[in-house]
Amino acid sequence: MPRSLVWLLSLGLFGVLAVLPLVAGDYWLHTAILCLFYVMMAASWNLLAGYTGQVSFSHAAFAGIGAYVSGMCAIYFHLPPLLGALVGMAVAAVLGLLLGVLCIRMGGIYLSLTTLAFSEMLRIVIDNEYEITRGTMGLSVPFVLPFYSKAWAFYLMGAVTLGLLYVIHRIIRSDLGTAFRAVQNDETAAASLGIHVVKIRVAAFVISSTMAGLAGALYGHYHQLITPEILSLNLMFLVLAMTIIGGLGTFAGPVVGAVFLEVLSEYIRIYGEFHVLIFGLVALFISRFAPEGLVGLWRKRFPTLDAQR
Amino acid sequence: MAFLDVQHVTKRFGGLTAVADVSFQMEQGEIVGLIGPNGAGKTTLFNLIAGTFPFDEGRIVFDGEPLNGLKPYHVCRRGIARTFQITRPFLEMTCYENVVVGFIGRDGFTGETPERRRRAEEILKLVGLDEFLHTQARHLNLINKKKLEIARALATRPKLILLDEVLGGLNTGEMVQALDLIRAIRDRFGVTVLWIEHVMGALMQVVERLLVLDGGRLICQGDPQTVVRDPRVIEAYLGEADD
Ligand SMILES: Nc1ncnc2c1ncn2[C@@H]1O[C@H](COP(=O)(O)OP(=O)(O)OP(=O)(O)O)[C@@H](O)[C@H]1O
Numbered sequence: 001m002p003r004s005l006v007w008l009l010s011l012g013l014f015g016v017l018a019v020l021p022l023v024a025g026d027y028w029l030h031t032a033i034l035c036l037f038y039v040m041m042a043a044s045w046n047l048l049a050g051y052t053g054q055v056s057f058s059h060a061a062f063a064g065i066g067a068y069v070s071g072m073c074a075i076y077f078h079l080p081p082l083l084g085a086l087v088g089m090a091v092a093a094v095l096g097l098l099l100g101v102l103c104i105r106m107g108g109i110y111l112s113l114t115t116l117a118f119s120e121m122l123r124i125v126i127d128n129e130y131e132i133t134r135g136t137m138g139l140s141v142p143f144v145l146p147f148y149s150k151a152w153a154f155y156l157m158g159a160v161t162l163g164l165l166y167v168i169h170r171i172i173r174s175d176l177g178t179a180f181r182a183v184q185n186d187e188t189a190a191a192s193l194g195i196h197v198v199k200i201r202v203a204a205f206v207i208s209s210t211m212a213g214l215a216g217a218l219y220g221h222y223h224q225l226i227t228p229e230i231l232s233l234n235l236m237f238l239v240l241a242m243t244i245i246g247g248l249g250t251f252a253g254p255v256v257g258a259v260f261l262e263v264l265s266e267y268i269r270i271y272g273e274f275h276v277l278i279f280g281l282v283a284l285f286i287s288r289f290a291p292e293g294l295v296g297l298w299r300k301r302f303p304t305l306d307a308q309r
Numbered sequence: 310m311a312f313l314d315v316q317h318v319t320k321r322f323g324g325l326t327a328v329a330d331v332s333f334q335m336e337q338g339e340i341v342g343l344i345g346p347n348g349a350g351k352t353t354l355f356n357l358i359a360g361t362f363p364f365d366e367g368r369i370v371f372d373g374e375p376l377n378g379l380k381p382y383h384v385c386r387r388g389i390a391r392t393f394q395i396t397r398p399f400l401e402m403t404c405y406e407n408v409v410v411g412f413i414g415r416d417g418f419t420g421e422t423p424e425r426r427r428r429a430e431e432i433l434k435l436v437g438l439d440e441f442l443h444t445q446a447r448h449l450n451l452i453n454k455k456k457l458e459i460a461r462a463l464a465t466r467p468k469l470i471l472l473d474e475v476l477g478g479l480n481t482g483e484m485v486q487a488l489d490l491i492r493a494i495r496d497r498f499g500v501t502v503l504w505i506e507h508v509m510g511a512l513m514q515v516v517e518r519l520l521v522l523d524g525g526r527l528i529c530q531g532d533p534q535t536v537v538r539d540p541r542v543i544e545a546y547l548g549e550a551d552d
Pocket residue numbers: 322325327345346347348349350351352353354394
């Protein structure tokens with residue numbers, strides 16, 4: 001895209017974000033905050049799956065780790081939520097490193113399976129450690145800010161989301177991002193050129209998991225109730241569908257996909273909780289026939305805007 | 310001590326001995342050809358030097374240090390680069406980015422610098438891909454993919470480059486260019502070259518020495534003119550023609 005258009009779009013986006021709390025009712029403000037959470041989740045999962053080709057199923061689990069650690073820091077150590085979120089992020093990073101070092105060497109489908117097993121195990125532990133986690137009842141935690149305001153929660157989450165997107169954008173454009181894509185394209189060739197493939201893959205896994213931890217922590221403190229639901233495969237598949245439908249391996253894809261599907265689910269929620277299943281099927285269809293998702297379709301429609309890519 | 314010293318190296322795949330007790334040496338600055346019939350073990354020998362496979366017996370010493378047990382990325386950082394017989398460019402990346410991966414592998418995350426840009430452009434120009442700087446590798450034809458592999462190998466600043474069949478499918482004009490390129494790799498970059506090739510006529514114009522593998526064994530080595538007249542070599546190739 002031409003520079004000027006990027007600036008215009010960013011400016012428009014900022015404008016919308018700034019006035020949204022002033023014009024939107026409580027319900028749509030809540031939806032907008034959920035959108036921000038999903039944008040963070042999908043964009044960080046995309047960094048891993050879309051740029052290094054590692055399909056991990058533990059992304060929701062790391063959001064859960066961030067949420068629970070941060071929540072427990074607030075309850076048991078009276079840490080302010082924003083400080084707790086940092087601790088949650090750090091724990092997600094360390095666990096991401098451990099899990100990454102353990103299972104990334106296996107690669108491919110084995111990574112998917114082990115991360116799936118990890119997240120289910122963690123969910124069961126949280127379900128059962130009632131004394132500490134309050135199990136399925138959920139953990140009541142303080143609001144993300146010292147005072148209750150949905151509008152300010154929105155501004156906070158919006159700022160963090162923009163920051164996160166900025167970091168992801170920088171990573172993609174950096175040497176690290178180039179190494180990510182080299183490993184995704186052909187790891188044998190990358191290794192022959194001096195790239196330490198396992199290190200690169202673990203790095204992507206840790207960065208992505210850390211970001212999920214942050215998103216989860218903020219989400220938990222916004223809801224003021226953290227349940228094992230956040231670690232569920234339901235959330236995982238929703239994030240996966242958002243990324244794929246929006247455009248796997250494109251910067252804008254997960255953003256578009258997250259907002260689109262979250263708003264859409266608000267409209268179709270009345271038909272029951274089957275929507276994730278439907279999204280999953282659509283995602284499957286898209287990954288087969290339009291691997292770059294909605295963003296890819298847009299690029300095909302307006303190729304001139306994208307001449308510089 | 311020799312620059313590359315391969316000592317009694319053996320590699321088995323199950324019951325098949327793909328490389329059998331191979332020993333040879335190379336001096337710095339040499340261009341050496343590696344020939345042999347299909348399935349002789351040439352590519353496997355490259356894979357052993359490059360660290361793709363561990364070997365069962367023997368020792369490889371490069372530039373004074375053993376390579377045994379090193380992983381490919383490590384061998385590359387020691388100064389050995391390679392191309393692949395079946396090309397493996399990074400298809401979804403531009404030619405420029407392909408070359409940058411070589412810089413990153415060798416020098417780490419330095420970020421984009423004017424110096425790196427200049428060197429990338431210089432290398433791509435040398436191999437004749439300057440007009441495809443920002444073309445994705447998947448749009449290149451086979452010949453250009455091979456050139457791209459040489460370019461990104463050069464980006465790792467190798468002391469030794471392993472070329473695995475780079476001439477197949479070239480017409481006469483392209484062949485002349487390719488031979489000039491391989492000479493330039495040695496003369497301008499001071500890179501030692503070990504080169505597998507089936508196109509004998511062209512190979513003979515450039516190499517200073519030939520190694521001949523057959524059935525995993527090094528059956529003959531030496532001056533190209535002498536080697537191609539050696540009865541064992543003729544036998545090996547005739548055997549292939551009979552199949
Ligand atoms: N990864 C592998 N696993 C099992 N067998 C292998 C493997 N790689 C090579 N081989 C076998 O080892 C032998 C030598 O193969 P290699 O590819 O080294 O031959 P080559 O001399 O390069 O032949 P060509 O001229 O056809 O490229 C062949 O019989 C091949 O089938």
